[in-house]
Amino acid sequence: MTVLSISGLSKTYAGGFTALKSVDLEIRKGEIFALLGPNGAGKTTLISIVCGIVTPTTGTVIADGHDIRRDYRAARMKIGLVPQELHTDAFETVLATVSLSRGMFGRAPDPALIERILKDLSLWEKRSSKIMELSGGMKRRVMIAKALSHEPEILFLDEPTAGVDVELRRDMWSLVRGLRERGVTIILTTHYIEEAEEMADRVGVINKGALILVEETAVLMKKLGRKTLTLNLAEPLAVLPPELGEWNLTLKADGNEIAYEFDANAERTGVPSLLRRMSDIGLAFKDLNTQQSSLEDIFVGLVSDRQEAVS
Template identity: 70%
Template sequence: MLSPHDPAIVTTQRLPYMPPMSDTSSPIISVSGLSKTYDSGFSALKSIDLAIRRGEIFALLGPNGAGKTTLISIICGLVRPSTGTVTADGNDIVSDYRSARSAIGLVPQELTTDAFETVWSTVNFSRGLFGKPRDPALIERILKDLSLWEKKDSQIRMLSGGMKRRVMIAKALSHEPRILFLDEPTAGVDVELRQDMWRMVRRLRDEGVTIILTTHYIEEAEEMADRVGVISKGEIILVEEKAELMRKLGKKQLSLQLQQPIAAVPEALASFDLRLSAAGDEIVYTYDTQAERTGITTLLQGLAEAGIRFRDLSTSQSSLEDIFVSLVKERR
């Protein structure tokens, strides 16, 4: 049997627990006017409107206390909203709870399992909770894909934290959901599990499963996500295609190491966003992607006309984390 890490599996082998592709013409999750206010008066969510497409990886980013877990908990039917409506795969989460919940798999932050049950019985029982018929072959494949097969007869209490996290993922996949929520799934886990998890996420997405993830490792969202949503103080402040977000908000920098130090930037170049190092031997030009070609060409021409020569240059670009931090600061 092929190993779950064999590259051929990624593109040629269909995992048996993948749900069939659904109609892609409508969002798989629709959130409208969603608010949540607790009895204490604290407003966790404020008029959230959000549509998540079928088959995408959607990264929900926000600082601690922004409302990420509350939003996920409401969609998954664990917390009741104060106002607004939510549908999951066309089913209202309140009036058609069973159908909505059966379409969703949730991997929560907390490791909540029966410590004295075995891995096999825990995952098998989770499938039964959704009224699914027994399917030992399917459970076996899930456990093997998560490198849990050799631990199938072990009690949960005997597993490491990383292995317990794998069990949580196996439970979430046991009833063949069309939507998978990963709430900080790699927090505190080892690098191997993190790589295994994202390898599986890609396979799931390729088979039509919609993935919604929250993460503190923003580089993971930058690598994995199709779209990014940013939530701050209970409000969605941005939803954007990741590539478009990087294009519009990702600043770039050109660093020029000068052959000879200069005392100041020539007045003829005052229109550029330039910063001169304290030693006068480096100029840093900050620009956006739209000004990339014309701005750099004009700058280099201006430097040559002023008699300023450089011996080396390098470029860098803002990461998704830089953009996220700037957005949250602006909101505050």
């Protein structure tokens, strides 16, 4: 079931700069969706429009059945936002900050819920501390607690682990999975490709304001991923045998390794036939390994292809 529907969304600022170009996107209820893109791609602009912070030039956004412009209060009630920048009242305590955030959305006080959120984020022991006394990682946890305080159905995380240590990043991943299990829909932007690869059900790639591709993470890896087969030869070669010309192989400088890069979908036919041909011509190897391309490799390739097509 679609919980967030974005249709024909564009944003052109004064001066003619176009930050978004007619974006169409459907987000499913309960999924984790990762939006990938370089700096300036339009990720934050897209989130800001959906959250009612920025007014779009064209297009509509429907959040859980509510139009973000015509029915702003009801739509915004459904959305939680953890912005990239840390901003909150430095002189307030953690507990007061999170409780106030719930009240600002018109929710009745619920001390038990706030306690659970703070405990989930390892903030309960810091509940009486002022925000100014917290570390950067703890402040980011407070931002997440504020976003969850009014029990949103949709949670936006804009670069949630930027600048945090590995341990905190893992804690946040665990928290996000727990939220998804409770039915919360998660949309995150990230520069950490491993976050999308490990957590996201689907991935969207945005570049220069245009949504290039939306795909299931596993399907994207299978469809566009590449593998590299490395063969450690029993005896070094000076040049590649002409009998292996059809495989577009690379001979390493020392002559001891052959590398074969291939599409994941061609694995069944490409690799076995190569190994058979090597056996036929008496070319022996003593070891082999394969390496799967990462989502980062795929992302870089998609952006490069798009730029070449435009130019």
